[in-house]
Amino acid sequence: MKQKSKKNDFEVKLSVFEGPIDLLLFVVRQRQIDFSELQLSVIAKDFLDYARSIEEIDLDLAGEVIFIAALLLRMKVKSLLPGEEEEEELSEHDIAERDEELEEIYREIVASARKLAEGEKTQLSHFRRGQAAEPGMIDKTEEILRDISLVHLAEAFRDLTQGLEKPSTRQLTLFKVTVEQQSRLILRVLKEKEKIRFRDLIAPFTERIEAVVAFLAVLNLIHRGIIKVRQRGQFGAIWIQQGEKFSNKDSTKR
Amino acid sequence: MPENEINNDDQLKDHHFIERKLGILEALLFAADEPLNEKTIAEISKEILEAEISELAEKLDAKYENNGHGIMVQYIAGGWRLTTRANYAEIVKRLLRGSIRSRLTRASLETVSIVAYRQPITRAEIEAIRGVDPSPVLRNLLERNLVRITGRADVPRRPLLYGTTDAFLTYFGLNDLHSLPKPEEILGAIEEKGKEVEKEGPFNATVSD
Numbered sequence: 001m002k003q004k005s006k007k008n009d010f011e012v013k014l015s016v017f018e019g020p021i022d023l024l025l026f027v028v029r030q031r032q033i034d035f036s037e038l039q040l041s042v043i044a045k046d047f048l049d050y051a052r053s054i055e056e057i058d059l060d061l062a063g064e065v066i067f068i069a070a071l072l073l074r075m076k077v078k079s080l081l082p083g084e085e086e087e088e089e090l091s092e093h094d095i096a097e098r099d100e101e102l103e104e105i106y107r108e109i110v111a112s113a114r115k116l117a118e119g120e121k122t123q124l125s126h127f128r129r130g131q132a133a134e135p136g137m138i139d140k141t142e143e144i145l146r147d148i149s150l151v152h153l154a155e156a157f158r159d160l161t162q163g164l165e166k167p168s169t170r171q172l173t174l175f176k177v178t179v180e181q182q183s184r185l186i187l188r189v190l191k192e193k194e195k196i197r198f199r200d201l202i203a204p205f206t207e208r209i210e211a212v213v214a215f216l217a218v219l220n221l222i223h224r225g226i227i228k229v230r231q232r233g234q235f236g237a238i239w240i241q242q243g244e245k246f247s248n249k250d251s252t253k254r
Numbered sequence: 255m256p257e258n259e260i261n262n263d264d265q266l267k268d269h270h271f272i273e274r275k276l277g278i279l280e281a282l283l284f285a286a287d288e289p290l291n292e293k294t295i296a297e298i299s300k301e302i303l304e305a306e307i308s309e310l311a312e313k314l315d316a317k318y319e320n321n322g323h324g325i326m327v328q329y330i331a332g333g334w335r336l337t338t339r340a341n342y343a344e345i346v347k348r349l350l351r352g353s354i355r356s357r358l359t360r361a362s363l364e365t366v367s368i369v370a371y372r373q374p375i376t377r378a379e380i381e382a383i384r385g386v387d388p389s390p391v392l393r394n395l396l397e398r399n400l401v402r403i404t405g406r407a408d409v410p411r412r413p414l415l416y417g418t419t420d421a422f423l424t425y426f427g428l429n430d431l432h433s434l435p436k437p438e439e440i441l442g443a444i445e446e447k448g449k450e451v452e453k454e455g456p457f458n459a460t461v462s463d
Contacts, residue, residue, distance in 0.1 A: 080414070082377065082389040082390070082392040102383055105383055106384065106385070109368055112367045113360065113363035113367045115435035116363055116366070116367060116426050116434075117357070119426040119428065120425065120427075123424070123426065123427040124343070124357070125338075125340040125343035126337035126339075126340065127338045127343075127350065128287075131350060
């Protein structure tokens with residue numbers, strides 16, 4: 001009878017363990033089970049059979065089983081391979097306390113190793129067809145240099161130069177200009193001149209920020225009806241002139 | 255006159271046969287990705303006999319050499335293969351720049367020597383001889399495909415056994431394991447010691463590999 005699975009419905013059944021898979025992981029981590037007795041193939045098969053027999057599978061359960069099975073697989077594989085450490089360079093330091101016979105053997109090994117090295121050297125001057133295309137010939141150290149792209153180089157350069165002292169410091173002056181200031185200026189000008197080109201208005205400015213804020217002031221004043229703006233044609237000069245609400249009072253107030 | 259003509263014809267025929275056989279051999283060696291031995295070549299090409307392959311290979315190599323070719327026929331690991339000539343090595347190296355492995359360290363050379371002479375051998379036995387844990391070296395040798403796992407020892411804890419690969423032979427330019435330098439003395443001494451090692455049991459209490 002097909003049924004919807006609920007969590008913990010699937011159980012691992014091995015000769016050394018029966019129970020939910022997360023408990024199996026726990027037990028394995030406690031080293032209570034030897035890897036050679038951990039038959040992952042059985043677990044996998046059982047789970048597949050189980051998955052086929054039910055109508056709706058709980059995705060959480062499925063995900064958990066697969067995840068833990070993968071963990072166990074990795075742990076088992078790791079236990080089969082030799083250890084992973086830095087390769088030691090010196091070999092003759094450790095000869096001291098060993099059996100004399102073994103020492104003699106070792107010396108002969110050293111001699112043969114030298115002969116092998118000669119053979120290795122000779123062979124290095126011969127190349128097979130297609131050897132250039134072979135992957136996996138690259139040593140770990142060289143692998144580091146492999147996937148470099150322009151982006152990596154740029155980043156590396158940036159990191160390098162970031163720490164560098166800048167040769168000189170620039171003087172930065174804080175230039176403060178407000179819309180109010182520029183508004184007052186515009187109104188003062190308009191009081192005298194009735195109308196002025198925007199270009200001429202900003203001509204005496206030395207900093208760009210002054211012109212920008214002046215433009216904002218113009219917009220603001222237009223909005224309030226204090227000034228009017230006319231433009232001749234699409235790209236013609238922009239003329240600013242007194243608006244309807246313009247009064248001599250305003251130039252001093254805001 | 256007729257006799258000479260017949261001789262010439264025969265010679266021509268022979269010449270053609272040989273040229274064809276050389277061509278076959280050359281084509282096979284070019285296409286192969288590992289050294290081919292007589293048996294394989296003779297099996298594939300019905301026209302060439304096992305017995306004549308050695309001579310053919312030499313003829314082919316001579317042909318290359320006489321005509322200034324950059325390749326040669328090399329006998330290695332019990333078979334023949336085409337490789338570049340040594341005098342072009344520097345230039346070819348530039349083509350392969352970045353994909354050539356560095357040479358083996360002394361530790362690796364000694365370890366692989368031990369494995370070569372005493373295979374199949376366990377990690378513990380290697381350690382007994384060298385006095386250092388060979389695990390990191392073994393890992394590198396496995397990666398380079400110079401050493402392989404051949405099985406498990408029939409002793410408690412069933413440790414892994416290591417042996418050399420075919421690639422080991424080509425890497426060091428050997429024809430077979432018997433071509434290893436100074437085989438007899440070393441083999442004999444190690445066999446004796448090795449038997450003792452196996453009797454005495456595991457060397458390390460910590461077998462965490």
